[in-house]
Amino acid sequence: MGTAVDRYREGCRKGELRLFRCSSCGALEAFARDFCPRCGAPDPVSVSAGGRGVVAAITVAHIAPSPEYRALVPYGICLIDLDEGVRVMGNCAPGLAVGDRVALSFAERGDAHLLQFTSTGDEDR
Numbered sequence: 001m002g003t004a005v006d007r008y009r010e011g012c013r014k015g016e017l018r019l020f021r022c023s024s025c026g027a028l029e030a031f032a033r034d035f036c037p038r039c040g041a042p043d044p045v046s047v048s049a050g051g052r053g054v055v056a057a058i059t060v061a062h063i064a065p066s067p068e069y070r071a072l073v074p075y076g077i078c079l080i081d082l083d084e085g086v087r088v089m090g091n092c093a094p095g096l097a098v099g100d101r102v103a104l105s106f107a108e109r110g111d112a113h114l115l116q117f118t119s120t121g122d123e124d125r
């Protein structure tokens with residue numbers, strides 16, 4: 001079955017964001033770990049997220065952290081509250097605003113799969 005990180009990466013390759021639910025206390029986590037951060041129980045179960053959420057915070061990067069990012073600036077870095085109730089960080093267009101509804105896609109960059117959020121255009125806030 002592999003480690004939580006293996007399962008997370010396998011999900012990304014399939015275009016699926018995996019969250020981790022503790023089979024002991026039920027806590028849901030976005031960060032791939034092999035134990036529950038709340039109660040310490042081992043082997044959380046991976047569950048597939050719907051990929052929809054709301055922008056909780058956004059900042060815009062104007063300076064590239066490394067050469068691969070130079071062509072991308074300025075780009076947005078956002079915190080998204082997923083409908084499942086967990087918060088994840090991702091990239092987005094600079095024009096998003098707090099409260100906007102967003103949908104997830106994956107951007108491949110080398111070995112990494114970055115979470116990319118775009119506005120769904122929904123007005124329900």
Ligand SMILES: [Zn+2]
Pocket residue numbers: 022023024025026027036037038039040041
């Ligand atoms: Zn737990």
